[in-house]
Amino acid sequence: MNHDYETRFREIRNKVEAQQRLTLDDGIFLYDPNVPLQAVGELANWVREQKNGNVGYYNINTHLNPTNVCVYRCRFCAFRSDLRDPKGYVMNDEQILARGREATENGCTEMHIVGGLHHQKTYEWYRNMIEILHREYPKIHLKGWTAVEINWFEFQTKKSVRWVLEDLKSVGLGSMPGGGAEIFHPEVRDQLCEHKANTHAWLDIHRTAHQIGLKTNCTMLYGHVEKAFHRIDHLLRLRDLQDETGGFQVFIPLAFHPENTKLSDIKKSSALMDLRTIAISRLMLDNVQHIKAYWIMLGVETAQTALAYGADDLDGTVRHELIYHDAGATTPEFLSIDKIRGLISEAGREPIERDTIYRRVHRDPDDFKNWKSGEPVSSLASAVGSVGQ
Numbered sequence: 001m002n003h004d005y006e007t008r009f010r011e012i013r014n015k016v017e018a019q020q021r022l023t024l025d026d027g028i029f030l031y032d033p034n035v036p037l038q039a040v041g042e043l044a045n046w047v048r049e050q051k052n053g054n055v056g057y058y059n060i061n062t063h064l065n066p067t068n069v070c071v072y073r074c075r076f077c078a079f080r081s082d083l084r085d086p087k088g089y090v091m092n093d094e095q096i097l098a099r100g101r102e103a104t105e106n107g108c109t110e111m112h113i114v115g116g117l118h119h120q121k122t123y124e125w126y127r128n129m130i131e132i133l134h135r136e137y138p139k140i141h142l143k144g145w146t147a148v149e150i151n152w153f154e155f156q157t158k159k160s161v162r163w164v165l166e167d168l169k170s171v172g173l174g175s176m177p178g179g180g181a182e183i184f185h186p187e188v189r190d191q192l193c194e195h196k197a198n199t200h201a202w203l204d205i206h207r208t209a210h211q212i213g214l215k216t217n218c219t220m221l222y223g224h225v226e227k228a229f230h231r232i233d234h235l236l237r238l239r240d241l242q243d244e245t246g247g248f249q250v251f252i253p254l255a256f257h258p259e260n261t262k263l264s265d266i267k268k269s270s271a272l273m274d275l276r277t278i279a280i281s282r283l284m285l286d287n288v289q290h291i292k293a294y295w296i297m298l299g300v301e302t303a304q305t306a307l308a309y310g311a312d313d314l315d316g317t318v319r320h321e322l323i324y325h326d327a328g329a330t331t332p333e334f335l336s337i338d339k340i341r342g343l344i345s346e347a348g349r350e351p352i353e354r355d356t357i358y359r360r361v362h363r364d365p366d367d368f369k370n371w372k373s374g375e376p377v378s379s380l381a382s383a384v385g386s387v388g389q
C-alpha cells in the first residue's frame with residue numbers, strides 16, 4: 001500500500017477497533033483495488049471473531065420453488081419462465097407435501113420457499129402451501145416468500161402488508177428470506193427489474209415483518225452493472241433499517257451468475273471480488289449479527305475461505321436449489337452433513353448446526369432425525385469466542 005492509502009486504511013482500522021461506524025466514503029475506499037484484500041479481510045475477520053467467536057454455522061435445509069412461472073422479467077434471472085414455455089412448471093399439493101416428507105426423512109429443520117409470481121394463481125394458492133406444509137410437518141421451519149412476493153400478494157388481495165404477513169404467520173410462516181433486494185439504488189434497480197417491488201416497498205415489508213415479530217434475512221445482488229457506490233449505498237440502507245428494528249438476522253451477498261440471463265455478456269465476479277464483498281459487508285453492517293457465505297453461489301472453496309474474511313455461516317446442506325443452477329452454477333446440488341462440517345473444521349472453525357432463527361440444534365446421536373432447537377447461538381458464540389483468538 002502506498003503511504004496515502006496506508007494512512008487512510010489506518011484511520012478506518014482505528015474506527016473499527018473503536019467500534020465507530022464506517023461511512024459511505026470509507027466503504028467505497030475499501031473497494032479500491034489498491035487496498036489489499038488481505039488487509040480488508042484481516043480487519044473483517046477481527047470483527048467476525050468479536051461477534052461470532054470461532055464458530056462456523058450451518059443448517060440442514062431444503063428448497064421449494066413451487067413454480068417458475070413469473071409475471072416479471074428481471075434481467076438477471078435464469079429461473080423464470082412464461083406460462084406456455086416448455087420449461088414452465090407448477091407443483092401440486094401432493095408434490096409439495098412430498099417435499100415436506102422428504103425433508104423430514106432427511107432431518108431438515110428448514111424449508112426455504114420462493115418462486116415465481118404466477119398470474120393465474122391466487123394468493124390462496126400461496127397461502128395454502130404454507131398451511132398444508134405446516135399442518136403436516138409442524139417441526140420444519142418455513143422460511144418463505146421474499147418481499148417481492150409479499151408485494152404481489154398485497155396487490156392481489158388489496159389488503160395491507162401487515163394483513164398479509166399476519167395472515168401468513170397465522171398459518172405457519174416462520175420467517176422471510178432476504179431475496180428480491182438486488183441493488184436498492186434506482187440507477188441500478190431500474191436497469192435490472194424496473195417493474196417489481198421498489199426499494200421503498202422492499203424495506204417497508206421487512207420493517208412490517210419485524211414489527212409483527214417475524215425475523216428476516218437480507219441480501220444484495222452484485223457483480224453486474226453496479227459500482228462500489230451502489231453496493232455501499234445498499235448496505236447503508238440495510239444498516240439504517242436494522243437500527244430501527246433489529247429484525248435482520250443475517251446478510252447474504254449474492255454474486256451474479258450470468259449464464260442463461262439477459263445479462264449473459266457480463267463476466268462472473270472473481271473470487272477476490274467475492275471475498276472483498278464479504279469482508280466489506282462485515283465491516284459496514286456493524287448491527288447485523290451474521291454474514292452468510294452462500295456456498296451454492298460462491299462455490300465451496302470460496303465459501304470456505306470466506307470464513308476467514310468476515311463470514312460465520314455457510315447456509316445449509318441444501319436440496320433442490322434451482323435459481324443458481326439454472327443460471328449456470330457448477331456447485332453440487334447438495335452437500336452432505338459430513339462434508340459441510342468438514343469444510344468448516346478444515347477452515348479452523350468449530351461447526352455448529354443452527355436452526356433458521358439461530359438457535360442451536362441438538363440431535364439424538366442414535367437417531368439423527370430426532371432433533372430439537374435449543375439455546376440462541378448468541379450465548380454460545382461468547383462462550384467459545386476465545387477459541388483460536
Ligand code: V47
Nearest residue numbers: 076077078177178179180217221254255256257327
Ligand atoms: O432475489 C436470481 C438472486 C435471490 C440470479 O435468506 C441471482 O437465507 C445471481 O435470496 N445470479 C434469491 N443471483 C436467493 C436468495 C437467498 C439465497 C440463499 C439464502 C437466502 C436467505 C436467500 O437470488 C434473488 C436474486 O437476488 N438471483 N438470479 C442469478 N442469475
